[in-house]
Amino acid sequence: MQLRTxxxxxxxxQVEDDSxxxxxxxxxxxxxxxxxxxxxxxxxxxxxLDREEDLGAELVAAINESYARVAGxxxxxxxxxx
Numbered sequence: 571m572q573l574r575t576x577x578x579x580x581x582x583x584q585v586e587d588d589s590x591x592x593x594x595x596x597x598x599x600x601x602x603x604x605x606x607x608x609x610x611x612x613x614x615x616x617x618x619l620d621r622e623e624d625l626g627a628e629l630v631a632a633i634n635e636s637y638a639r640v641a642g643x644x645x646x647x648x649x650x651x652x
Contacts, residue, residue, distance in 0.1 A: 577616035585609055588644055605643065608636040 574582065585596050594601040596609065611632045615625055 575616075575620045577620055581609070581613055581616055592643075602640075602643070604636070604639045608640045611636050 588594075588605075589596045589601075592601070594605075596605060599606070611629070615629055615633055618625055618629070
């Protein structure tokens with residue numbers, strides 16, 4: 571049994587969904603480093619929110635920058651699956 575917060579569960583499910591869609595084992599460290607960087611920074615943000623901490627401007631900027639680098643890769647595959 572796994573105990574996760576709602577955010578942890580959403581994050582883990584998204585990584586697994588993206589892994590299946592892309593046929594890449596992101597969960598196992600495979601795939602592009604920029605995608606892993608995105609998952610890491612989102613994980614940091616979710617952990618801060620679960621601790622009821624404010625997200626600092628630096629973390630928000632890191633999320634936005636990281637997302638801008640990977641959005642095309644991840645969204646393109648999701649659209650093809652629809």
